Amino acid sequence: MARLFIATGAVLLAALTPAFAQSVPEKTGVNGAMGIAPKTQDFVTKAAQSDLLEIATSKLALTKADSEKSKQFAQQMIKDHTQTSTELKTLVAGGKTKVDLPTALDKTHQEKLDRLTKLSGKDFTKEYNEMQVAAHKDAVSLFERYGKEGDNAELKAFASKTLPNLQHHLMMAQNLNK
Numbered sequence: 001m002a003r004l005f006i007a008t009g010a011v012l013l014a015a016l017t018p019a020f021a022q023s024v025p026e027k028t029g030v031n032g033a034m035g036i037a038p039k040t041q042d043f044v045t046k047a048a049q050s051d052l053l054e055i056a057t058s059k060l061a062l063t064k065a066d067s068e069k070s071k072q073f074a075q076q077m078i079k080d081h082t083q084t085s086t087e088l089k090t091l092v093a094g095g096k097t098k099v100d101l102p103t104a105l106d107k108t109h110q111e112k113l114d115r116l117t118k119l120s121g122k123d124f125t126k127e128y129n130e131m132q133v134a135a136h137k138d139a140v141s142l143f144e145r146y147g148k149e150g151d152n153a154e155l156k157a158f159a160s161k162t163l164p165n166l167q168h169h170l171m172m173a174q175n176l177n178k
Contacts, residue, residue, distance in 0.1 A: 037149035038142065044092060044099045044155070050139050051085040052102070053109045054078075057116055057128060064124040070176055073132070077169065084162055097152045129176040136170035 038046065054077050061074035092101045105113060112131065119127055143166055147159035 035145060037145045037151075040097055040150065040152045040155060041099045043142065043146045043150060043159070044088065045102055046142050047088055047139075048085065048102045049106055049109050050135060050142075051081045051088070052105050053112060054081040054132075054135065055085070056105070056113050057131060060113075060116060061124070061128050064120050065128060066121045067125045067129075067176070070125050070129060073172055073176060074128075076172070077132070080165060080169070084165075087158060087162075091154050091158055095152065095154055097155075126177075129173065132173035132176065133170070136166060136173050139166045140170055 037043075058074035058077040058081075061070055062078075065071050065074065089101060092099055116124065116127055116131065140163065143159045143163045147156055147163055150156035150159060
């Protein structure tokens with residue numbers, strides 16, 4: 001009876017989990033720490049979530065940041081991440097590998113956006129700038145790992161092509177507080 005209960009619970013949990021949820025090794029950072037390439041679904045999910053958050057937080061920065069440097073950076077992030085988001089959508093829609101593409105922020109990313117929304121002026125600018133550094137470090141790691149060892153040729157090429165821009169974004173983000 002206990003085995004039946006556990007098996008039923010596992011089936012229900014699997015059924016209720018969104019199709020584009022990240023795998024545990026990617027979500028916990030184990031893959032990143034070990035330099036292991038993410039699975040294709042993990043790559044697509046994390047890349048799309050990153051783009052969505054970059055665009056949303058940068059739109060906020062245009063009105064809430066108290067630094068012209070941060071506002072200029074935000075404009076560049078909106079432009080560049082809208083472009084990469086469009087490219088990713090095109091690749092996924094026309095790709096041979098069927099993966100789900102998130103179109104809204106997940107709970108973790110929404111919480112980051114909500115936290116930032118409550119801030120203004122110097123507090124907003126400080127948090128936005130720190131968030132950009134962290135987000136771009138994560139993105140560089142994700143795109144490096146998938147670009148080297150990803151299992152979808154089109155997405156692997158996309159990751160390799162996009163990586164230099166993300167590295168440049170990271171450098172720009174690191175210079176925001178200087």
